[in-house]
Amino acid sequence: GRTAVVIPAAGRGVRLGPGAPKALRALNGTPMLIHAVRAMAASRAVSLVVVVAPPDGAPEVKNLLDAHALPERTDYLVVPGGDTRQESVRLGLEALPENIGTVLVHDAARPLVPVDTVDAVIAAVFDGAPAVVPALPLADTVKEVEPREKGEPEPVVATPERARLRAVQTPQGFDRGTLVRAHETVAVSGEGATDDAGMVERLGAPVVVVPGHEEAFKVTRPLDLLLAEAVLARRRA
Ligand code: CTP
Ligand code: MG
Numbered sequence: 001g002r003t004a005v006v007i008p009a010a011g012r013g014v015r016l017g018p019g020a021p022k023a024l025r026a027l028n029g030t031p032m033l034i035h036a037v038r039a040m041a042a043s044r045a046v047s048l049v050v051v052v053a054p055p056d057g058a059p060e061v062k063n064l065l066d067a068h069a070l071p072e073r074t075d076y077l078v079v080p081g082g083d084t085r086q087e088s089v090r091l092g093l094e095a096l097p098e099n100i101g102t103v104l105v106h107d108a109a110r111p112l113v114p115v116d117t118v119d120a121v122i123a124a125v126f127d128g129a130p131a132v133v134p135a136l137p138l139a140d141t142v143k144e145v146e147p148r149e150k151g152e153p154e155p156v157v158a159t160p161e162r163a164r165l166r167a168v169q170t171p172q173g174f175d176r177g178t179l180v181r182a183h184e185t186v187a188v189s190g191e192g193a194t195d196d197a198g199m200v201e202r203l204g205a206p207v208v209v210v211p212g213h214e215e216a217f218k219v220t221r222p223l224d225l226l227l228a229e230a231v232l233a234r235r236r237a
Pocket of ligand 1: 008010012013014015022023052081082084107108218
């Protein structure tokens with residue numbers, strides 16, 4: 001089968017502060033979503049990009065994609081998203097045509113991921129892994145706490161060994177059937193998940209990690225916008 005990318009781009013971007021939906025904010029003059037779509041279309045293996053737009057923003061996103069050139073080999077579709085990331089990904093999966101066998105899920109909020117990372121994820125799925133996530137070792141030590149009200153000191157419960165931890169990024173890559181089954185199963189159980197691979201883990205299917213990249217960071221808070229624009233400026237220099 002062929003390879004498609006589902007790009008959840010339906011979030012509001014609350015942590016970034018007031019303004020347009022996060023995926024439509026500009027980075028050096030071009031919407032973040034367009035950077036993200038181009039980063040995926042840069043991989044020769046990708047034949048379809050499904051953008052999951054803000055629920056009322058699908059026509060606007062369609063116009064935006066029509067106005068920005070993509071490689072000839074890459075088709076695209078736009079579908080409206082849902083209230084949670086998980087729901088948005090599910091709506092994107094439902095739009096996939098029959099002939100797609102491999103699916104990547106990539107956050108619009110990670111606009112600068114290098115093509116080598118995309119290709120490494122796809123290669124690992126082609127080699128037979130049902131689920132693949134790019135990830136990096138952590139710089140900070142991580143502590144598990146007993147959560148308290150904001151501002152109150154929180155008791156520490158445990159300190160997992162940092163060398164065994166990884167911070168996961170996207171694109172995450174999947175055998176299509178495995179990811180669809182994971183979404184169906186989690187929807188039935190009613191549990192939420194913060195990443196797609198986590199849902200596959202609950203199925204009991206193996207998930208493997210390949211090296212991520214610093215430039216695949218997620219634009220989440222205002223400082224991340226500064227970093228993203230600096231990375232783009234360096235690329236153009
Ligand atoms: N996303 C989505 N549908 C939602 C929520 C999130 O498609 N209902 C997408 C976002 O557009 C983003 C990705 O999931 O590309 C990762 O989510 P996150 O970084 O949390 O983005 P937002 O939810 O928009 O930001 P915030 O949590 O700060 O509101
Ligand atoms: Mg969010």
